[in-house]
Amino acid sequence: MEEQPELNDIKTVDDKEKLSSHPVDSSQQLETSFTNDVDSDAAFSASCLTTAELQQHWRAVKQEFRSVKLLFEIPTARIIDRTTSKYVVYQIVVLRSGSYDWERVAIERRYSDFLHLHQELLLDFCEEMEDLVMPRKRMTGNFSEENISERRVALQDYLTQLYSLRYIRQSPTFQAFFTHQELKTAYDLLRGGRFSLALEGLQKVLLLQDKLSSHDPTVVIPTLCAILVCQRDLEDFNAAFETGRQALPTVRRYELRHYQAPLLEALVDLGYSLGLPVAQLQEELTRVRNYPHGHMSQMSIKELVVQEFV
Template structure:
């Protein structure tokens, strides 16, 4: 595999330049640097910690465009693990020392220039990470500028007051594929998402949540229903990690559908310990919720009992819960299986 070309390396330098440290430099101010573009980021040492997102792009010429159809990749640091960049290390240290209530951060780790039959565009990979500690289960989303722009328009339509001061990079008629433009947009997208996620009304909105996992949920459902469990499983796993980071802790229908998919896929692929663990999480979620969803509770209890027996885990609590539901008049013998629920449920 070929290494990154000159354009990708240049973009990497720009992206690194646009990510100011979240800690104040203890060595004193250095020589002033000329910014590569006017009206870029309203800089301030604590900008990333406050998650205030104020990046905008000017329409100045940024150099020659690339239009030869070749693919390019932007990597912040060619040899760096995306989960532990210097920026995140510093942010974690800073938040731990000063008690800053940061829970979620966004980082663009890759930007690929793609050209298909219909168009040429940049595909961004954005990782979601819990800040303040090492995150062993990162989640990511891939999207284009147009995807994020649709998200912004949808949020502005439904929540105009909360979105009033949220900045977003402007469209450009030319030079969308230069390293500098890609790097600046990467930084802008990070701050845009951080800003939106810091406002509870926006973060828990169906528009914001759906942007991250709804499409993959629908694809995973199709794959599961056609028996392609090995292809559905990675999508479902990433969906679950996204939901763990973004969603409230209650047993929403979307969370339960993803858990049902994970149980079914692991069971069909004969990874029974994982299937049992996910069924146990689902039962706990449902039993902790104020309004128990019987459509899901009974099938998850039945799956948990069967899987616990097969892997040699305790199933007495689930058996007692199922018996209690039966005594309360709920039908347990004709309940649909998790796979049947996945086939019938409409995801929207």
């Protein structure tokens, strides 16, 4: 029997500058008119947050008509030979199709991880998966170059077939296969005060979540909040503030009340530290705290973050 999967760090295959995209519809002129304000490093005002929210709205609207297609590659595999165990790990690269993807992020998974994914998906999608075959494990010869190569191709095809089924590709189980191990590692590092390493892992997971969860913008909010905590504890207040600004429009739009007050409180504190005008954010925080209906978290953003994966 194979041992429990080892937590592997995500590796960035190619970390080049991200290409920007612009609307091709009637919203282009409106969105473009705000771009310079958002990109500027000048003093922050509440109108910038309004602009960020507007831009995210246009991106979400366009996304409804343009689904993101992904490709899955397993270009390499390697044998891990330890004193008590020997197994193969497969490198998985997730790519956007249709144009060159500058943000190629790789993870490593064992055959046992694929098997666990298959068994979990069968619990909810037995009928949808009746024609989908999970590559079987051989009784002998698992470490021969030929068998590893054959299984590498078969597992790549298996992921492609899973992704072709809409309900499966949008399921938390499918998405967790690509991010859970790395998120668990990052949150353990964060709770241990190793913020630089935690930040590195979280930022790379964010790239994967952005690719895999285009149908649900809220998936990235816990990760963005954890990134903010790391950046703030590393005293990179400008970066932390920008991360909070990135998360706030989605928190507002989808009424994620569990995060709204802690995120606003963090932005107000960071704004004061940076000497930025935060009066409107403070007013919004007061309104949120006095909201008569629904649950409002009384925890700080850090208290909220450290509860993840406990």
